[in-house]
Amino acid sequence: MTKPASAEPSSASHMSRRQFLTYGAGTAALLALPSAVAMNMSGMNMAGVHGKSSPLPKPMFSGALPIPPVYMGVMGRDKVREFHLHMADGHSVLSDGLKTATWGYNGAVLGPALRIPRGQPLRLYVHNHLDQSTTTHWHGAHVPGTMDGGPQSLILPGKTWTYGYTIDQPEATLWYHPHPAGRTGPHVYGGLSGLYLVEDGTDRRLGLPHRWGIDDIPVIVQDRLLDAQGKLVYMPQAMDVMGMKGNRFLINGRESPVLHVPAQWVRLRLLNASNARLYNFALSGDRAFYVIASDAGYLDAPVKVQRLLLAPAERAEILLDLRSLAGNTLALRSDSAAVVPGLSLHPMDSDHFDRSNFDLLEIHVGSATGPAGRLPDHLVSIPTLQTDAPSRRFELRGMTMDKISLAQRALENALHNGPAQMSMGIGRQPLFSINNQYMNMQVINQRLRLGSTEIWEVYNDAEMAHTFHVHGTSFQILSRNGKAPPAYENGWKDTLLIRRAETIRFIAHYGQPAPDDFPYMYHCHMLEHEDNGMMGQFTVS
CATH class of the missing domain: 2.60.40.420 (Cupredoxins -  blue copper proteins)
Structure with missing residues (x-):
């Protein structure tokens, strides 16, 4: 039986990081403290921690990129x-x-x-x-x-x-x-x-490159905050509930690694596995590359681009043409400054790196070796889905100013039982909502018919961009604010970025069952938002 969910107060206005730092008697002063102060709000010693918006010295790229077995x-x-x-x-x-x-x-x-x-x-x-x-x-x-x-x-x-x-x-x-x-x-x-x-x-x-670790390379991108002793630091400030970001960038679990590849077509499997940060992937020298796959499968044809924005949990497979670059070095980087600051109404939602361009991975091109892959003209045929059920609408809403003290109290009471007693931060608080409802494990928010094909419409009513992930299926984006999506999104997806004031329509088939005791989720994949209300449950039967 579906129970009523908690509703967000309609009179409360949405808040930004700047408002988080401005409002609240006594709370604002604490929230405004830099993360390098000796003692943070939860009482954890923070001496020697570089704040997430504070740049470290430019890293020296060294050591081979680890390749997951x-x-x-x-x-x-x-x-x-x-x-x-x-x-x-x-x-x-x-x-x-x-x-x-x-x-x-x-x-x-x-x-x-x-x-x-x-x-x-x-x-x-x-x-x-x-x-x-x-x-x-x-x-x-x-x-x-x-x-x-x-x-x-x-x-x-x-x-x-x-x-x-x-x-x-x-x-x-x-x-x-x-x-x-x-x-x-x-x-x-x-x-x-x-x-x-x-x-x-x-x-x-x-004929795509498929030799694992040679011309088929996994690239798992994450950002982390470490203290002077190397300990992971998670949510040192209450404002980190807006999205935890770090100042060290890890590729396959290592900061500033070097990738050695042959001078031929090379395939990178990009995964943005960060909690909240977006990356606008690019190659040094503005070199073009080809997108061949999105989250859940290949595109119908390669798409040539110079930038590719990926939000948390999004994936893409890209091909690099390195055939004429033997002996050269290039970098995989994020051209964040061109895009990320404009995704929010408020400057404080972006940190130093969101307003910068920075290298993530150094690529050394050696001689061609072994069988070479190629760039096909055509990849796969993607079927066209037809809806056979009513559409559904979802509205994403951000944190409101009346929630400041709630977030602060939650951080003060956070458990410290992560790796080496890392804080577990703020969780299970009603801060972000979908359709004015906060995540409640006792509530089934939507009920779908097994075998149905539905159009979902998602509107972002928050002051910042959010993401949206649906469990148990893949979908095709139909439109963004009434216009066709870019060519590199014309494939199977399971996660998407939704800009502020944007409406996205997508279609999906629901062919797997999900009962009341094990429902599927739909949620923002900025993990601090998901953990604090921005998630719902649906059954398929």
Whole structure:
């Protein structure tokens, strides 16, 4: 039975970081403190911490880019392919000279790249060796709600959750990460994420680069804040509930690495796995590159671009033409200043890096080696979906000024049981809403018919950009403010960026069941927003 959800006060106006820093008796002074002060609002010693808007010295690129190992599982006696993932704590060198306590899957940080064959039965055992409950969600996978790994699928400490399903969807670069209610942000920030590669042989048939770690390169991009001893710092200020951002940029779990590639076509699988930061990906020298895939599959044809904006949880596969660049060095960078500051009405929603251009990965081009991939003229055919059900509308609303004291109290009472007692920040507070409702695990917000194809319309009524992710399916964007989406979005998606005052319409087929006790989620994938109200639940039956 659907219960009434909490409603956002209609009289409260939306607030920005600047307003967060301006309003509230006594609270504003605390919130305005720089993050390098000796003691923050929650009482944690912050001496030596560089604030997230404070630039560090320009990093020296060194050390090879770590490549997550491919994990193909093993075939069980019953002809079901089996995988074992172990979530545990460890220590990692995220930045030269610093040893950092982290969490990871089958290692100290991040996890292996799961190679998932389309159409084969799978069994995945997820073992929790942490000291707290968590989940593992297969982001972008078309699986039943019982297998989705959402907030209802808590794995208690010392326990194992067994997933069993068969993937039947196009070849794509998906990913997996925790999804516990109110704690997704700190769990991902602590290091728990990995790639989930659905494969059906399409890349080989098309002649795309597919030699893992040679010309087929995973690029998992995250930002982190570390103190002087290398400890992860999460939400040191209450204003970080607007979106946690750091000042160190990790690629596959390492700051400022170097990628060595041959002088031929090279494929980069980009994943923005940051909690809240957007990246406007570019190559040094304004070199063009080709987008061949979006979140959930290939485009119908490559799209030539010089910039590609990806919000948290969005993915893209791109091809670089390095055939004439042997002996050269270039950089993968973020041209953030050109786009990100304009995504909010208020300057304080952007930090130093959002207003800058900065390098993420140095690429050294060597000699051509081995079989070379190519850039096809045509990739795949994408079917046209037809709706057979009424459309639905969703409105995203930001945090309001009357919530300042609530956020502050929540931070003061935050648990410190992350890696090396990292703060768990603010969670499960009614701060951000969808349709004037805050996330409530006892409430089913929408009910869908199994097998239906629906158009959803999402309007962003907040002062800043948000994202929107739907579990259990992939969708096609129909329009942005009534206009066709850019060519690189004309493929299968599961996450999208919604600018302020923007309306997006998309269509999706719902072919997997999700019962009341294991519903699907729809939510903002800026994790501090998701953890604090901006999420809803839907069933498919």
